Amino acid sequence: xxxxxxxxxxxxxxxxxxxxxxxxxxxxxxVLVGTAHVSRRSVEEVRQVIETERPETVCxxxxxxxxxxxxxxxxWKRTDVFAVVRQGKALFLLTSLLMxxxxxxxxxxxxxxxxxxLQEAVEAARDVGSHLELVDRDIRVTLRRAWNxxxxxxxxxxxxxxLGGVLSAEELDAEAxxxxxxxxxxxxxxxxxxxxxPGVKDVLIDERxxxxxxxxxxxxxxxxxxVLGMGHLPGVTAALSxxxxxxxxxxxxxxxxxxxxxxxWGIPAAIVAMxxxxxxxxxxxxxxxxxxxxxxxxxxxxxxxxxxxxxxxVTVLSAFLAAPLTSLNPMVAAGWVAGLxxxxxxxxxxxxxxxxxDAITSLRGFWNNAVTRILLVVxxxxxxxxxxxxxxxxWIATRLVQ
Numbered sequence: 233x234x235x236x237x238x239x240x241x242x243x244x245x246x247x248x249x250x251x252x253x254x255x256x257x258x259x260x261x262x263v264l265v266g267t268a269h270v271s272r273r274s275v276e277e278v279r280q281v282i283e284t285e286r287p288e289t290v291c292x293x294x295x296x297x298x299x300x301x302x303x304x305x306x307x308w309k310r311t312d313v314f315a316v317v318r319q320g321k322a323l324f325l326l327t328s329l330l331m332x333x334x335x336x337x338x339x340x341x342x343x344x345x346x347x348x349x350l351q352e353a354v355e356a357a358r359d360v361g362s363h364l365e366l367v368d369r370d371i372r373v374t375l376r377r378a379w380n381x382x383x384x385x386x387x388x389x390x391x392x393x394x395l396g397g398v399l400s401a402e403e404l405d406a407e408a409x410x411x412x413x414x415x416x417x418x419x420x421x422x423x424x425x426x427x428x429x430p431g432v433k434d435v436l437i438d439e440r441x442x443x444x445x446x447x448x449x450x451x452x453x454x455x456x457x458x459v460l461g462m463g464h465l466p467g468v469t470a471a472l473s474x475x476x477x478x479x480x481x482x483x484x485x486x487x488x489x490x491x492x493x494x495x496x497w498g499i500p501a502a503i504v505a506m507x508x509x510x511x512x513x514x515x516x517x518x519x520x521x522x523x524x525x526x527x528x529x530x531x532x533x534x535x536x537x538x539x540x541x542x543x544x545x546v547t548v549l550s551a552f553l554a555a556p557l558t559s560l561n562p563m564v565a566a567g568w569v570a571g572l573x574x575x576x577x578x579x580x581x582x583x584x585x586x587x588x589x590d591a592i593t594s595l596r597g598f599w600n601n602a603v604t605r606i607l608l609v610v611x612x613x614x615x616x617x618x619x620x621x622x623x624x625x626x627w628i629a630t631r632l633v634q
Contacts, residue, residue: 247284249277253465257472261455262448263287264469266462267349274349278459282356288453290357291365292350293444293460299366302351316607318572353459367447367458369440369482376485378435439482441467446477496562499621504560506628522628527556529627530620534566537616538574541608542599547574551609555617567614574609578602 248254251266251274265281267274282290294302357364445468448458460468471477507526510519534555538548550573555566580602591597591604598604 248281251277251462252281253469255469255472257449259454261285262472263455263457264465265457265459266465267459268462272348275352278349278353279356282353282360282362282457285455285457286360287362287455287457289365289451289456290353290362291367291444291448291451291456291458292353293368293464294350294366295368295370296366297371298347298368299354302347302354318568350459353457362457363452365447365451367444367451369443373483373485374435374440377439378432380486381435437463438467440464442471442477443479443482444468445471446479448472449476499625500560500562503621503625503628506625506632509632518631522631525627525631526624529624530556530559530617533616533620533623534570534613535616537567537612537614538570538609541612542605543570543574543609543613544577546577547609551613551616555613555620559617559621565610565614566617567610567612570613571606571610574606578605580606 248263249265253264253266255262255264263281263285265278267278292299354364356362441464444458444460444464448456448468449472451458458468503526507519507522510516510522531552531554535548535552538551543551547570551566551570554569558564558566558569587601591601598608
């Protein structure tokens with residue numbers, strides 16, 4: 233039997249929606265169902281295909297964490313904000329909430345919850361007695377791999393685009409979402425994404441295509457239905473036609489390079505050396521002035537960041553005091569200190585956790601909700617401290633060479 237999938241006869245596909253692709257792979261029937269993640273029509277098509285095929289296995293574009301989010305939408309109420317900040321996961325959670333807010337707002341406009349078609353696939357698999365297989369890579373690994381590949385400029389562009397999606401008041405109608413399911417539209421979108429953010433397309437799309445294809449290939453049963461975002465269909469189809477994929481390299485989070493580790497410790501060491509130089513050259517007065525510059529510039533910008541996030545005055549003060557010290561220790565961040573202080577002073581209430589899914593659908597909600605405000609304090613204070621490190625360090629270096 234050929235290792236390459238071939239299309240079955242037209243009669244076998246007659247009862248399937250246009251967004252489905254049927255492949256024959258080593259004597260097995262694999263049905264790929266392309267969906268839009270906020271589409272009522274996709275929900276109906278997913279159940280139709282699963283009930284028609286009654287496969288041994290249903291594969292879904294989910295990992296364990298996202299499955300639990302779909303099955304337990306009340307989990308936000310159990311969020312331990314203190315643990316999130318202490319473990320350095322605040323920026324990851326904030327990024328996840330920002331991305332979720334865009335899909336949630338579009339879904340609310342169309343009357344469909346984001347990921348409803350995946351939840352329907354899970355329920356339909358249970359109804360027909362199919363084995364459920366989660367085929368997507370852990371979202372935390374995906375985001376970390378993407379972030380590690382970005383340069384500073386790309387990180388700024390991605391952040392601006394995500395924030396722009398939250399700020400945008402433009403509404404999409406159902407026809408616009410359904411249009412995204414057409415190959416021509418998706419092809420143009422993927423090419424644009426690849427031109428602007430090559431790292432995003434490689435990690436968020438191409439790697440996941442290969443990963444999901446291999447998981448689908450390994451799924452048990454002679455008939456398998458896989459429910460995927462429409463944008464993944466071309467890549468997954470191609471990967472199923474290719475040789476087997478080794479999943480282990482795709483599941484690893486790249487470790488910081490030697491150069492990155494050197495910078496993490498080298499920059500603080502250089503700052504300390506510049507601050508102490510005057511004490512060894514007989515110009516202690518100049519060193520004290522440089523120490524003042526370091527504290528006020530670094531601490532001041534971190535405090536401005538905390539203030540822009542509407543942090544409590546004590547939080548702003550904590551950012552000011554912590555930043556000049558934490559910037560000299562790569563293991564601690566000013567935002568973590570400010571975030572913990574904000575969490576203690578403005579401890580999130582049950583109502584804040586309950587309203588979190590609705591709060592993330594607007595910019596005002598992000599700033600007004602106690603949970604997301606803590607995350608914003610962490611992000612903005614860290615950003616301010618980072619800017620302060622480079623500005624104050626550059627200023628001090630200039631003074632030393634004059």
